[in-house]
Amino acid sequence: MPELMTAPLFCFVANPMILGWLAAASAPLIIHLLNRRKYREAPWAAMQYLLAAIKKNSRRVQLEQWLLLALRTLLILCAVAAAAEPGFRGAEQLVASGERVHRVIVVDGSFSMNYRPTGERSYFEQAQALAERIIENGREGDGFSVVVLGTPSKTVVGPPLFRKEEVRTIVAELRQPHGAGSVTQCLNELDRLLTKAREQHPQIRRRTVYFITDLGKQTWEPADAAHGVDAVAEFQARCERWGADTAVSLIDVGATDGDNAAVVSLEASEPYAVVGLPTTLKAVVHNFGRQSRSRVPLSLLLDGRKVEEQLVDLEAGGETTVVFEYPSQHPPRTPGSSIYEVELGPDRLEIDNHRYLALVTKPNLRVLVLREPILTDEEEYGLDNLTTALKLRPGADVSGPSPVVVDVESDEVLQRRELTDYDCVFLVDVKRLTPSGAKILASYVREGGGLVTWLGPRTDPADFNKQLADGADRILPAKLGPIVAEPQYKLNPLKYEHPLVAEFRGSDQGNLLNTPVYRYYRLDLKDRPQTRRVLEFLNEAKDPFIVSETIGVGRSLLVTTVPQASWTTMPLSPGFLPIVQELLSYASGGRAARGSRLVGEPLTGDFRRTTASAQVSVLPPTSADDAPNETIAPSPQASGTGVAKSSSKRATTTATAEIVPAGDFFRWSFADTQRSGIYTVNITAATDSVQRYAVNVDPRESALVKLPPNRVTSLPWATVPLHYATDLQDFAEPAQQYVASGESNPIHRWFLLAALAAALGETLLAGRAGRSRA
Template sequence: MFGFLNSALLWAMAAVALPLLIHLLTKRKLKVVAISTIAFLKRLERENIRQLKLKQLLLLLLRMLIVALLVLAFARPTLRQNSAALAQRARATAVIIVDNSLSMAAAPEGISSLALARRQVQAIADIFSPGDEIHFITAAKPATLLPGGPFVEADKLRDAVQTLPQTWAETDLAGAFALAREVLEKSRNVNRELYVLTDGRAANLPALSEITGVRGYVVRYTKPLPNNLTLTGATLGNQIFERGKSFEVTAIVANNGANDVQSQLLHLYLNDKRVAQQSVAAPAGTQRSVTFRAVPDTTGFIAGRMTLEDDDLPADNTQYFTFYIPPHRRLLAVGERPADLVYVRAALQFSAANNHAATQSWKEITTKELAAERLQSYDGILLANVSRFPEGAAERLINFMDGGGGVIVMPGSEVDLRHYNEALLSRINLGAFGETMGSLSRSDNFMQIGRIDFSHPLFDGVFESSADKPRLDSPQFRFAVQLRLSSGATSIIDYSNNYPFLAERRVGNGRVLLFTSSVEEAWSDFSFKGIFAPLLYRSVVYVAQSRDNLQETATVGSELTNVLRIPAEELSVELPTGEQLKTPVQVLGQNYQVRVTETAEPGFYQLRDRGQALHTWAVNFNAAELSTAPVAEEALAAAAGVTSLAALSAEGDLRAQIEAARYGSELWQIFLIAALIAMAIEMLLYRSTATGVASGKGKTVELSQENAGVA
């Protein structure tokens, strides 16, 4: 559709008549003069006057055309892209969505995409007139409509944009579009516009029904990063953490840049002290795993982080992790009678005396005393030959494991297998005891150890390093119980007949280890073998550290939870910035649950009670935000609820692009060039006409004199 931006100037089109008026007013009237050579003059008129009049007519038309072209050029003609013309004098409602998610921190040319977006929003603000309503929405999760709007003055919008923060959150364009739709549908203004400034890295964008009468514009920041390694994760895996003993942490490094990386340093820090570094090489588009081994020299919560050297996106160069090394282990041993704990006590006391990584306290009770014991006061509980659980004890054990406690179950001659199946095993989905194997009366009929999962943390460091498979002096098991495992439970050690000897199951934030044979001499010689003491000791250490080492690493924006076993009086959370937040506590059965929702930044969040650290969470950015492919223009427009989004270049004159998209392509340059060309043609034609007239007059005089002489 053809239109004009300065249509008020079209009245000047009347000036097209000026050349015609001048021509009519200056037209000369010829007098009739009698000349003897009339025949000659008539012949001259027939040859020249027609050509002269034609040139004069062309000059007249050219001059009228020049005036018309100049008027049209100043009226700024446009070729509209659609029929919905802008009501220029009506008020407008505009919604500006700026993506301030993590991916907008990318700086391919030294300045971040968000910094460019801030500048361009200020350029957009200049387009609006006083009285127009401008709403501002940030697209970092959760999408937020900026308070204080609508802005009716451009200066207030500029101030708001200048303070727009760079966040670590993922993109929430779907939420931003929903907020924009709500604003635009409520607006009564004739002109409604939607501006989106984003890199388009968004997942799960549902299409919205179209909002009629809304024009959409998008500025996309899609320049690739030349050099960018991303730390997508730091994995600790399943292992036992002890002071003075090495542990492993694996970093996942992805090259999301356009260039190959030949060598970039990756550093490992424990409690802000650098303990290791490695050089990373990764071709573009590939992923590498880098494993560190380090030795912690303290107990308590260990704050670890991995950091890459700076590149084009420093925000994705750090991953945080944490683990807990108990300075003291509190153990509860429960037996049907004191004799059931003799071998267990001796093995644990011997191992603890030879291991100074942590101290431990040990309390023994009988089955009857279990009901009165406060389980939350312990890190681990060992059940040896407990026949039946007192009323409510099984429920308390399950709650204990849910809260992060560890339990070791060892059967004996007094155990009621059916009761165990009903009261405990079925409720934690570990499996079920079946038939017994072997005979207590025959010593020549026994089973030995078959398969062992030597990769399990229980065996890390137990055997000497060797290229060959570790050799084990297997116990002889004369009597045992079959165990049918449920899905999710794993077998660590099997008998030679493939039934489990030692099985594991994760229960909430805790663990349970279940043996299927006893340390009683009638059952086996297990307690007399060299594997007994280290296996039992490491089992205790393994389950006792469950509470603070089984929680997954959280991402920015997610909720942090922790279960406390004892009440706390003055709980607070220390944020990565050092700020302290008071934290409420919810009662959860026999435990106390803490929830933290303020997780806007990556780093360490520490739960404290009167200055004492109770728990530490590691929070990282969501790596999926950086690996998500930009959505197509059509999908973005469909999610925004508009027919189309006019693409605006992030590098060009944004105002000119918006006006061209609003009103169409401006044609004034074409009309101005056409006017100049017409002027040049008019000048040449005028000169040729003037020369022709002068030449014609000369010839007429000369011929007239010759004819007069003849006469």
């Protein structure tokens, strides 16, 4: 209530035009005067008695007439005042007008709204200006809510705010998110908002929801439509459900389809860089426009410093893959974290011209190989082949120590060794695991570890199925079936769609597809929709050879055979080395993949519980990384697509991540990743550490295809009136339908009661004066 004490209290009326009817208050007086001028004449014999009555009652009659006149005038004044719906401003709690409107402003926050059609303001900035106009045009007493449509949509102002200036400031300070948009998800948010607002402010019975959008097809008609979810139909159905007292305005700020090019991918050849080993960095640029562009600069920045620039030709509608030389020519010399950024030459949609990669450099990779304690010669030989293949990291100096450290142990080691030190665990023909060992392994995988399981003659399928392939803690991608002893000589790469075999596409120099397998386990993939086939045998049963599944953050791979001569001779094949290295790279990449996120995806991580107190702070992208903060304006000297860039520094505040205990670890998460760039995470615990995460835009939004407006406007809007506007200048308030107000404004009610009392008084007085008996 302190606001009430300080807020000035001003009267206002909702319908000022009605006040003109106040002139009608003079009607009783005029009628009275006219009546005195208009009379009939009559002779009267009993005049002396009439005169006597007049003499005795003249004062009373005069008083009654004045009172009647006053009551009739008051009746009209009160009725007019009630119809004008007076109220107060400055004290929202006291405001109650039957005609107040809850105005919900939905600003499309998909990053296509960053498009600048003619070098002027972006669509998003236009939307902000429009929102401010809507607020300005709102009447005193109206409530405002603000929602930014995105993934997820964000309610900036939920419960209606009644102070225009405050709402306007909030809208002006909105920063455009860098994510995609989902109308369906936003409608859910609006449902919650409107329901809550109805409960909190039942006296506000009218609502208008303004959607200010560029009608991007990805937002309004996403690929999900192919699966039966028609976002536009859902939009209409949901709006209709809001009821006739809710008007919907669709304000289209988007022009026709725009030209745009974007860096849609930036990947390193390995999930981790290793000290001394060259890394291959590859970027893919997609030209979504209808015109080809030549010699467009594409720069590589390492930790903010430009280290390489290439000029690329972008074919209309095509993709161009660019491999940077600098990372391969300059292997990292020390462990740590490197931030790579690729920047494409400017165009009218700036956000997707940047792509980031946080690459962790390790001193070496560590692999734990678990096997049975006592091995036969054949088994020993096969295991040697496997460990040798693991150590032969491409690019490494074979004369020096291997960058891959392989520890070969029995499963008992699970009880006494810290698994998080390993990037990957290989289970090679292990008979069974102890329950505690299985639990430790499950925890390791879920927290980002890699697991590659080779199935052999010692494997106990029943025990594996029970401990590792069943239940909530399962870590195997499939259940084990019977052993198949039918030699297979051909593998199906399944179009090389799995990233593990993507490198083999086009040049199977290792002859991977002709790997002979004599025995293998048949897998049961029922009820395992998340399991992906990497390779399968080219037989009628299409039995899988390798399958994978992401478990938690980690990755689990299952190879249905084991490198032993009686099961497969693949170690003799040239393809053995690369497939083992790919198995290692892919399996160990789970934790590394956590370092790269799309906008809107939460950042998560773990750290060991060594202290009772811990804090995780997150520094969002700074202005240096903050491309959207840059104001693009046409350069007077530049020609063609050249634009000059000026950076507006904006203070970035540190946010705190949520922390929850998870076993021996603390798990932290940070959900507010609405902007692309590098997020720096400081973990303050027993040992402080700094981690950096790259958050990139979803390239699907880069295709600037606009939904035809008539897809929305031509729908049969039966209950809710839809108002469609395209131009900022032509924008006008949508016509509001009248909604009978059951809830009365208290002031309004008092005036009505006064009018009623005046009418009652007039009747009684007129009756007393003899009119009722006349």
